[in-house]
Amino acid sequence: MTRRIVSIGLAAVAALALAACAGTGGAGGGPGAAGGAGAGAGGGAQSYGAGGSGSIQGQGMGGAQQNPLEQRTIYFAFDSSAIEAKYRPIIAAHAANLVAHPNESVTLEGNTDERGSAEYNLALGERRAEAVKQMMLVQGVAPAQIRTISFGKERPVCTAHDEACWKLNRRVDIVYSKQ
Amino acid sequence: MGILRRYVVALLLLCAVSPVWAGLTIQITRGVAGAVPIAVVPFSWSGPTPAPPQDIGAIVAADLARSGRFAPLADKDLVAHPTAPDQVKLQNWRVLGVNDLVIGSVRVLPSGRYQVEVYLYDVYQPPAQAQLLGQRFVVAPAQLRRTAHRISDMIFKQLTGLPGAFDTRIAYVTMSGTGKVHRYALKVADSDGYDPRTVLESPEPIMSPAWSPHGRRLAYVSFEHGRPEVYIQDLATGARKLVASFSGLNSAPAWSPNGKELALTLSRRGNPEIYTLNLETGKFHRVTHNPAIDTSAVWTPDGRNLVFTSDRGGGPQIYEVPAAGGPVTRLTFDGSYNAAPAVSPDGQRIAMVHGQGGGYRIAVLDLKSGLFQVLTDGPLDDSPSFAPNGQMILYSAQYQGRRVLATVTVDGRAGQRLSSQQGDVQSPAWGPYRK
Numbered sequence: 001m002t003r004r005i006v007s008i009g010l011a012a013v014a015a016l017a018l019a020a021c022a023g024t025g026g027a028g029g030g031p032g033a034a035g036g037a038g039a040g041a042g043g044g045a046q047s048y049g050a051g052g053s054g055s056i057q058g059q060g061m062g063g064a065q066q067n068p069l070e071q072r073t074i075y076f077a078f079d080s081s082a083i084e085a086k087y088r089p090i091i092a093a094h095a096a097n098l099v100a101h102p103n104e105s106v107t108l109e110g111n112t113d114e115r116g117s118a119e120y121n122l123a124l125g126e127r128r129a130e131a132v133k134q135m136m137l138v139q140g141v142a143p144a145q146i147r148t149i150s151f152g153k154e155r156p157v158c159t160a161h162d163e164a165c166w167k168l169n170r171r172v173d174i175v176y177s178k179q
Numbered sequence: 180m181g182i183l184r185r186y187v188v189a190l191l192l193l194c195a196v197s198p199v200w201a202g203l204t205i206q207i208t209r210g211v212a213g214a215v216p217i218a219v220v221p222f223s224w225s226g227p228t229p230a231p232p233q234d235i236g237a238i239v240a241a242d243l244a245r246s247g248r249f250a251p252l253a254d255k256d257l258v259a260h261p262t263a264p265d266q267v268k269l270q271n272w273r274v275l276g277v278n279d280l281v282i283g284s285v286r287v288l289p290s291g292r293y294q295v296e297v298y299l300y301d302v303y304q305p306p307a308q309a310q311l312l313g314q315r316f317v318v319a320p321a322q323l324r325r326t327a328h329r330i331s332d333m334i335f336k337q338l339t340g341l342p343g344a345f346d347t348r349i350a351y352v353t354m355s356g357t358g359k360v361h362r363y364a365l366k367v368a369d370s371d372g373y374d375p376r377t378v379l380e381s382p383e384p385i386m387s388p389a390w391s392p393h394g395r396r397l398a399y400v401s402f403e404h405g406r407p408e409v410y411i412q413d414l415a416t417g418a419r420k421l422v423a424s425f426s427g428l429n430s431a432p433a434w435s436p437n438g439k440e441l442a443l444t445l446s447r448r449g450n451p452e453i454y455t456l457n458l459e460t461g462k463f464h465r466v467t468h469n470p471a472i473d474t475s476a477v478w479t480p481d482g483r484n485l486v487f488t489s490d491r492g493g494g495p496q497i498y499e500v501p502a503a504g505g506p507v508t509r510l511t512f513d514g515s516y517n518a519a520p521a522v523s524p525d526g527q528r529i530a531m532v533h534g535q536g537g538g539y540r541i542a543v544l545d546l547k548s549g550l551f552q553v554l555t556d557g558p559l560d561d562s563p564s565f566a567p568n569g570q571m572i573l574y575s576a577q578y579q580g581r582r583v584l585a586t587v588t589v590d591g592r593a594g595q596r597l598s599s600q601q602g603d604v605q606s607p608a609w610g611p612y613r614k
Contacts, residue, residue, distance in 0.1 A: 079490075079494060079495070079516075114559060115534070115539055115559060116495070116516060116518055116519075116532055116534060116539055116561070117475060117488060117495070117518035117519035117532050117561060117562075118386055118387070118519070118561055118562060118605070118606065119386070119387060119430060119431040119444070119474050119475040119488070119518075119519060120472065120474055120475060120488050120490075120495050120518045120519065122386070122407065122428060122430050122431075122474070123428060123430070123444065123446075123451040123472040123474045124472065126427065126428050126446055126451060127450075127451075127472060130449065130450075148427070149405070149406045149407075150407070150428065151384065151402070152386075154384040154386065154402075155384070161558070161559065161577060161580070
């Protein structure tokens with residue numbers, strides 16, 4: 001129940017932030033504002049193939065179903081790669097799924113907000129992806145099932161220049177791929 | 180028929196020339212208080228077209244203004260328009276309060292080449308000693324802009340005693356596109372943003388271009404294989420080589436002053452560390468050993484040390500380490516965020532991205548005096564890079580929702596913005612002197 005409330009709350013916050021972001025993007029004309037925002041909404045636009053596994057269902061934009069496997073984005077505080085407690089159940093669910101389906105694999109894509117040095121942010125994005133990877137490895141996922149990559153600040157899902165956007169960009173996306 | 184042919188040729192010329200104007204446009208963003216007034220008279224022109232292909236006088240005036248040290252008079256304030264030594268009346272210019280006068284001419288020779296003459300006067304000297312420079316160039320049409328920048332360099336050197344850095348090039352990355360479709364391009368242009376040439380295009384991010392010491396090659400990071408890898412590309416031939424492609428990060432390349440080594444960041448052992456790569460042997464040498472982030476290494480001019488960003492103290496700060504490995508020294512203590520160091524050509528200053536009160540600005544630390552000075556206004560400045568004469572810093576900034584390039588003088592007095600008509604411009608790197 002607690003998890004459900006937290007998740008819905010997050011979805012609501014994200015939706016609000018995205019609405020604000022899309023508005024600004026439209027006016028300011030930053031590249032990718034609208035499209036990026038769509039992709040960022042709970043990872044709905046990510047394709048995840050699910051090669052042979054029926055365990056993962058596609059999802060829409062809504063937050064009605066709160067299967068933790070449908071949460072594919074972990075968010076971070078500024079200049080931090082520490083995983084907040086509320087995201088641990090989500091990572092645990094993906095880890096359990098990967099253990100149960102050894103033929104599936106994920107790419108953990110680390111990202112940062114636009115503030116500060118591009119090169120430092122590239123390293124910070126990598127550290128975020130590595131932090132999620134370590135948590136999955138501890139739970140028994142085979143190293144070969146996990147790939148990490150950092151895009152630093154080069155791949156924002158939201159392109160306005162405020163905290164509402166920045167917090168959506170400080171993230172690790174869990175991207176399933178066929179193996 | 181003759182008219183038609185001329186028309187077609189003119190059209191073709193327009194086509195050939197137009198990419199030049201698709202470059203970066205300059206706006207002065209910070210005043211010229213304390214700049215020395217100088218008169219640059221429009222150069223005379225003798226040739227078959229109504230106007231010369233390049234306005235040499237205007238290019239020189241813009242260069243001098245960009246340096247922050249000179250304030251060229253507006254055309255309307257010029258009291259006379261001499262273009263040759265016998266037309267100069269020094270007292271005319273003293274009345275205007277200018278110290279120096281630049282005049283010159285451009286003519287087409289029968290060979291089709293252009294002859295450019297330039298003269299520089301100190302108007303307060305007696306006539307016999309007033310002429311400080313007199314120079315004639317004979318160049319191909321394509322060399323006219325470069326000739327103008329060389330003239331600016333000569334004038335700057337004559338009047339300040341410092342070498343000019345106008346006849347240099349810059350590298351940068353442009354980004355355009357929307358949604359999930361992006362186009363990235365690595366470009367090289369003149370220091371004033373003109374004549375951009377595309378070096379690499381990719382649908383995936385390109386980052387961190389770094390010039391080789393002689394300006395013949397660029398090292399950079401490309402995500403074209405879906406992850407960051409380091410390439411070296413020859414600018415004359417376009418030939419390129421993948422030099423670092425380990426698992427994890429391959430990023431932040433920087434050439435050693437002798438051009439034989441590359442410093443870079445690798446996370447092949449799971450954590451971002453500084454390495455050097457010997458470009459002759461292909462051997463990597465690990466420099467840092469710390470569980471924190473270590474990245475953005477640049478060389479000191481003597482080639483002995485690397486200055487880099489690390490968050491080993493909590494937040495990112497600037498550190499120094501011998502390039503061969505050894506004890507690490509912390510250099511910055513002002514504020515909680517200092518990253519992306521650039522070392523001045525004389526090794527006396529370090530420019531960096533300085534986070535303060537939610538904004539990110541370019542700051543400079545003077546290593547001798549310890550003076551720490553914030554030069555820019557932010558809010559999202561990044562990637563500082565020194566001009567080869569150490570007098571200006573090129574960086575990327577946020578302006579009206581887009582990434583643009585900007586320059587600021589090392590004393591923070593004068594600044595300009597170089598923006599593209601559309602899309603974003605980032606990751607600038609100022610190239611070395613041209614031979």
